[in-house]
Amino acid sequence: MRRLALVTLVVDDYDEAIRHYTEALGFRLAEDSPRPDGSRWVVVEPDAGAGATGTALLLVRAGGDTQRSRIGDQTGGRVGFFLYTDDFAGDHARMLAAGVTFVEKPRHEPYGTVAVFQDLYGNRWDLLQPAR
Numbered sequence: 001m002r003r004l005a006l007v008t009l010v011v012d013d014y015d016e017a018i019r020h021y022t023e024a025l026g027f028r029l030a031e032d033s034p035r036p037d038g039s040r041w042v043v044v045e046p047d048a049g050a051g052a053t054g055t056a057l058l059l060v061r062a063g064g065d066t067q068r069s070r071i072g073d074q075t076g077g078r079v080g081f082f083l084y085t086d087d088f089a090g091d092h093a094r095m096l097a098a099g100v101t102f103v104e105k106p107r108h109e110p111y112g113t114v115a116v117f118q119d120l121y122g123n124r125w126d127l128l129q130p131a132r
Contacts, residue, residue, distance in 0.1 A: 020120035024098040072122035088129035
């Protein structure tokens, strides 16, 4: 079996990013392990339910000016991440209450209900409930 397991997301601060992804976006902290070089191996993933597997985020603290310049704009302003849900209304309301910034109102498209939001650093995401 082959699957995409991790996607790296460059962040400014580990703990700040963990709080945002777990509290505001409802992810779970899958791993937070110190590394010999002083960095940490931090993995967060959407809480998909028992036994479900999907792609997780590897949160990596920026090292140097080049990486710092990419924080919040890793895809040149395009939506780069897609968070699928089976409860758009519930997740949208919970995320708004947690302070997540949505850059548009929810809309209905042939492929599902969607709204673009920004994470803590400004990366653009789709919250998407696919059409049945």
